[in-house]
Amino acid sequence: MFHKKRKSLVVMSVIMSALIMVSGCGASKPAATTPAADSKEPIKIGFLGAKTGDVAMYGLNTLKGLNMAVEELNKEGVLGRQVELVEEDNAGQKDQAINITNKLISQDKVAAIVGDPTTGITRVAGQIANSKKTVILSAGSTGMDVVEIGPYVFRDTLLDTIAAPATMKYVIQEKGWKNVALITSKNNDYSVSLSKIFSDAIDANGGKVVIEEFIQDKDTDFSGQITKIKSANPDVIVFSGYYTEGALIMKKAREVGIKAIMVGGDGLQGDDLMKIGGAAVEGSISYAGFSPEQPTPNTEKFINAYKAKYNNELPDLFAAQGYDALMLIAKAIKDANSADSEIFKDSLAKTKNYDGVSGSITFQENREPVKSPVYLLEVKDGKFALLKKVPVEIK
Amino acid sequence: MPILNNLMQQLVNGLALGSIYALIALGYTMVYGIIGMINFAYGEIFMFGAYAGLVLALTNYVNVYVALLGATFITMVLGVVIERVAYRPLRRSSRLSALISAIGVSFFLSSLMVRVKGPNTRGFPTLFENRIFEIGDFQITIYQIVIIGVAGLLMLSLHLFVTYSKMGRAMRACAQDQDAASLMGVNIDRVISVTFAIGSGLAGAAGVLAGIYFNAVQPYMGLLAGLKAFAAAVLGGIGSIPGAMIGGLVIGLTEILGVTVNLSEYKDAFAFAILILVLLFKPSGIMGRKANKKV
Structure with a gap:
């Protein structure tokens, strides 16, 4: 993997070659x-x-x-x-x-x-x-x-490529929230790649991204984006980033009178979501690979x-x-x-x-796991509670 | 029509954000005007103000005004102490020493806050209920009214204070010529202390307002805010008080404009691009006067 990270910087290559030597030594053991x-x-x-x-x-x-x-x-x-x-x-x-x-x-x-x-x-x-x-x-x-x-x-x-489409299917087909506002945190790799999965899944399930907005991790002012989202009047806000920004976005959204709830990945699952977001994040939906509720x-x-x-x-x-x-x-x-x-x-x-x-x-053939069900969690009374277990079909 | 309404809406967002930058920028500009030094710790004083407001608000016994006044007072004291400890001993040495000392203070304050309150973003408690005022399609939240209102009030009082009070006159005298002012019986040390107190108090108040408006407080919030406020001060013409106000508003509005035209990832760059452009054509800033060489 070190070969992949080819960089022109001399310093970088020195560090890299040192690392290769270290791992090379390891490989020479019996x-x-x-x-x-x-x-x-x-x-x-x-x-x-x-x-x-x-x-x-x-x-x-x-x-x-x-x-x-x-x-x-x-x-x-x-x-x-x-x-x-x-x-x-x-x-x-x-x-x-x-x-x-x-x-x-x-x-x-x-x-x-x-x-x-x-x-x-x-x-x-x-x-x-x-x-x-x-x-x-x-x-x-x-x-x-x-x-x-x-x-x-x-x-x-549970992989995002399995869970995010299952979540979107629930949101769009079961809940009927077809008009989606999609928010991505541009300087967060996880968010950028998850948004891509969400966006494909929204299209596949007959939904529509009515507005796409970008933020950055550590931003605190979202008033510009929220104003635009309000005028697009979405049924649901899909945010692919982490809980801190998620909480702040929702607080700002409630402030200007947006009623739609937030849906996101497991990046939303931190207690700070509720600590910072309070009532504004009630009803927010995210997915997880496990919940002790409703067990088999x-x-x-x-x-x-x-x-x-x-x-x-x-x-x-x-x-x-x-x-x-x-x-x-x-x-x-x-x-x-x-x-x-x-x-x-x-x-x-x-x-x-x-x-x-x-x-x-x-x-699967490429050894990637398919897990079923996807556990949809909902913020209820300031806690993550199981909303629904969504089964995943294996192709 | 919806586009126009949207633009109006964004204008208010920009105004609220810009007011916060303007309040911090005033500190930069006042200190520069009087001792010719950039106090890079203002961003962190702003952050301290936000935390002071948070701690006060969490006690549940205070309303928004007490939190605002309390935080302002705490940061005023902080500003005076910083000047005594970190800048006054260096006043006669090169400007670079004072600048480095300021950067040191800035790191010290943010690290201290990480140690005391942890690195995580903290939510700000609701100090008063939100209300939305609608005029046709156009709407404004009570938070925005409070931010813009309080910032405007503070800037107006500062203007009156500097223009009409005795201390204000002393400050202006020091800005023109410290030695001459000293010979006329102005207590330079006192004037500088008051300048730091006022500048820091404004930054502290801005911190509480930012806490209320963004709902979030974290130890490194002062870094970028301070940098943008500094840009605002330079943009408006460093040393000029009305310039700092205008600079702050311009930076805030450009930032929101960046989001409006779908270039939100460049919104921080926008602020600095405007700064560079203005300085190219008017090196002294929007309201700055040409520097008169002292003979």
Whole structure:
């Protein structure tokens, strides 16, 4: 991946070549050898994620889900062997993630790695794991260029390309809100690419973007854009950015008397949305890959066991996806009758309609997951509440 | 007709935004006029005013006017303290030293606020209920009326103060020639302190108004606002008080105009492009006088 980022700046290229040398050193270590399937040694699974730092919440909750999966799997064992988790803390840092991934594969000789919950680190770790022929399953990354790395890289998350069209179908066809005001934050990559998906989905579902406006993250004055949106008189405001700007936009919209509600992606899901937006964001709709409300029997069992294990705490998206990640790997190992990544990666790639606790999971031909249902959340009385579970059809 | 109405609507948006810039710009221009120094910390004083207003408003015991007055008072004190600590010791050294000191103060204040209140954007509590006034299709919110009204009132009082009061006359005297004013018995230190107090108070008031109008307060809000206000001061003619007012309004209006013509991603660039254009044709700014060389 470093080759992609060719820059003319001398400094940049010096840093880059230094990095290539570092990762090159890693690659020269002896290739991983997985223990033979008939040995009674435990099957080791590596955990890649942050236990400290800014994104520690993602890592810690993934770990909780993983530990539950380990406990459950070890009741019966996998291929007559126990499952053992090797935990490391990358603190959300790419350099540490590189060292840890190398260590997990070369030293601990893990059968597979679950992690990282973030896209950036998964891309880096995915390069290493793929070149060393070890399965890596990210329980969290949603960005682009992840599974494209190679046949050993997987993820079990709800993707925007699945969720955003499902959300628009609900908004336009079920709610009948056909005239859409689309707002994009121009200096936010996530928002720009999500707006593209939203815009295509609006067209596909017979809706119409009556006005398209642009803001920037950290902007505070939206009066100009809101005035234009008011005169376009949309049925709904679709905003593809983050919660802070979302809250400020809606406050300004209510101020000038716009009644339409806001619809957006999971970027809207921060408690600051309600803290800043207050009554103005009531009714706002966003999507998520998990909700503990209205569970299926399988999910309910998981929630109850989770609450019993972790002081009555409700599992979140990362816990559910972490649990599913390990269960998927265990199932693939059983199906392939081998804990060798080179062999069970193929049975993992064939996963179809797996009944996970975060929804049903199918890997498409390119290994991108299709998850169903999409959980639509609504802000109700200052909290995110489940509005509807929208099923996704697999083509 | 709808286009015209839309334009009117955007004009009001621009006026409200411009009033906030104008209030900060006054601080820049007054200090420059008197000691020939750019106080780059004004943006951060503006930010402090917004936070002071936020803290006061969150106590639930105060109404909008108390929050406004309280924040103004707090920033006045802050401005005087900054001048004493960071600028006065450097008054006789080169202008560059004072400028660097000002940049230091600016970083210190924003970092301090990150430490105390955290880096996140905070919502501003509702100090009074919103109302919309409609005149035909045209509408204006009570927030916009308050922003424009309060800013106008403050600028008018400043103008009267500088033109008619004794202290105002002393300030103008210092602006013309500090040494001569000193010989005539004007207490220079006091005049400078008062100048900083007034300038900072206006920036603080602007902070509260911005908090009310944008609903948001964050530690780095002063950086861009301060930069645009500085541009406004230069555009209007630095050192000229009416110039700062006009400059602020022009910058605010251009910014909104950028959004109106679908170039919102360039709205910040617009403000500075106008600045460059004006300076190309009239280097002293819109209201600036040609600098007279002292012999």
